[in-house]
Amino acid sequence: MPVLDEVLSAxxxxxESFGDKSELPLPPARGFAILTCMDARLDPxxxxxxSEGDAHVIRNAGGRAxxxxxxxxxxxxxxxxxxxxxxxxxxxxxxxxxxDGVMRGLLANSLETAALGEAGFEDFGTGPxxxxxxxxxxxTIADQAESVLEDVTRIKAHPLVPNEIPxxxxxxxxxxxxxxxxxxxxxxxxxx
Ligand SMILES: [Zn+2]
Numbered sequence: 687m688p689v690l691d692e693v694l695s696a697x698x699x700x701x702e703s704f705g706d707k708s709e710l711p712l713p714p715a716r717g718f719a720i721l722t723c724m725d726a727r728l729d730p731x732x733x734x735x736x737s738e739g740d741a742h743v744i745r746n747a748g749g750r751a752x753x754x755x756x757x758x759x760x761x762x763x764x765x766x767x768x769x770x771x772x773x774x775x776x777x778x779x780x781x782x783x784x785x786d787g788v789m790r791g792l793l794a795n796s797l798e799t800a801a802l803g804e805a806g807f808e809d810f811g812t813g814p815x816x817x818x819x820x821x822x823x824x825x826t827i828a829d830q831a832e833s834v835l836e837d838v839t840r841i842k843a844h845p846l847v848p849n850e851i852p853x854x855x856x857x858x859x860x861x862x863x864x865x866x867x868x869x870x871x872x873x874x875x876x877x878x
Contacts, residue, residue: 700782702793710739713766718742719759721837722774723749723781727860733866744769749774750825751837760846772850773837773875774865776858781827783807789826793819831855835869838875852877 687696703867719742720730730736730743744758751773783796784792784807792800796811809815827833834855855871858864 694870699836699861700707704712707738711739714739714741714762716740716798718770718772718854719768720760720772720774721745721751721755721759722778722858723747725776725779725860727767728774728776728858728865733858733863734772737795748779748825748833749776749837750781750827751840752781752825756841756844756846759841761868763848763851766847769851771853771875772782772856773834773841773871774856774858775827775834776839777861778860779827779830781825781833782830785826786824786826789824790817790819797854817841831868831870835871835874838868838871842875 716736719745720734722728722730724745724747730745734741736743737832742762744762746752746754746755759771762771783802785786788807792807792809792815795809796813796815798809798811800807800809800811802808810837834857838853838855841847853872853875855868855875856865857868859866
């Protein structure tokens, strides 16, 4: 079955038993937000025990505190009342396997999907590619604990983020499903 049909048929079944979720209020009931990676192996609803209506989940490549992630977090507290935030990166993140320079080179070569081999990503596509990639900061990750600390620190220091919001830093292990704290990050994210 093509993906489009699979998704639409899964959605029809979901809507069939939607029940009282139609009554859910807009602000997240449990008052918190998670910033995490888009990696397909991570399911924040499952790893953090969320139901519809519980929390905000903001996802991007790496779970990085980009300007756009901060935009969502600010909306999350300012308009929808969240009071605690998590930054959750993970082991074996794809963002560890390239740098800005590599990504720029791959995209300059072609727009086709690159292959991940022993030596990292390699491009076998047919061009043309585009030089536009050099204007994007790809926010790659060299060290997981370091990236969590960096993002918690950036969020915490942001002028639109009030001091009272604690930001917790964690790493999700894709081999066990377990969350481990990055203590320096949680310390940096403590509410003052
Ligand atoms: Zn990832």
